[in-house]
Amino acid sequence: MTTCIVTTDPAVDRLLAIARTLGGPVVAVVAGARAVADAVAAGAPDRVVWLGEPGDAPASAFASAAADAVAAAGPAVVLAADRPADRVLAGAAAARLDAPALGGVTAVVPEGGSVLVTRTVLGGVATEDVRATGPVVLVTDGGDVPAPGAPAPVEEAPAVPAAVRVVETRPAATAGVDLRGARRVVSVGRGLKAREDVALVEALADALGAATACTRPLAEGVGFFPKDRYVGVSGRTVTPDLYLALGISGQVQHMVGARGSRTVVAVNTDAEAPIVAEADYAVVGDLYQVVPALTEALR
């Protein structure tokens, strides 16, 4: 039996897909609005247990109630999406079940009475396989919103949230671009020297019909890009047809988020940069010359 924990974002089709491969019933425990419960129900788990309208309580205020609901379902495996509130609830469920919680999960395979879990460790430098023989809580990429199918029944189990409430909501700085779905990505690293040079990159992305992305130092360090735009182990994972990497050295923490790209093209002044060996095509040259020339040619 597998339980999926869901909070305010119904993007859990990957969790449901994993749950189905594990055999046995799939129960979703939803600590979020009714619309979230309905969207999850459309993905056809066997049951949806909905903890009631949260009102002004944050999803994390339902940690204890969600842990109770998960424990009542008696799962061998608990799955949660790798998002802040979902991780809080996953931790609470792990504590209630006295089960280990594993993050960075990339694959789960049933093996007799146990599951073999593959996850990234050491900041994406390595993967490890872990065999879980008892209940285990796994945090992984949730996937997309489930496609509507034959909906599961939604069972109401109204819960009393902990005594905290949301007093203010401020949107995070975001460019509103979903990198995960982009078919072409123009990504830039520390080879870009100044904020005003971002325009060069945007012009190329425009000409290519691509989304822009970056390495972590450009988002977390100098702030040339919003924080939701960097690719890598602690950022986004992208799977475009084309990943054009400008002035990016290709450290593993970055590449782990770009390796699902069909074709990687690198532009780098250093022929010895790791990305040059990893890319399908590499231009050894100065991005300040290559990018305007490429943009011009594309136009």
Ligand SMILES: Cc1cc2nc3c(=O)[nH]c(=O)nc-3n(C[C@H](O)[C@H](O)[C@H](O)COP(=O)(O)OP(=O)(O)OC[C@H]3O[C@@H](n4cnc5c(N)ncnc54)[C@H](O)[C@@H]3O)c2cc1C
């Ligand atoms: C726990 C942990 C997690 C991390 N997570 C992430 C993550 O999720 N994403 C991420 O990106 N990083 C992450 N990092 C950081 C990562 O290790 C690298 O430091 C980072 O990716 C390097 O970014 P960069 O390639 O832009 O910079 P650099 O490594 O400095 O490379 C710049 C490249 O630009 C080239 N260059 C310079 N000038 C030009 C020019 N004019 N034209 C063309 N090329 C030029 C240089 O030859 C060089 O190869 C993480 C690190 C740790 C420790």
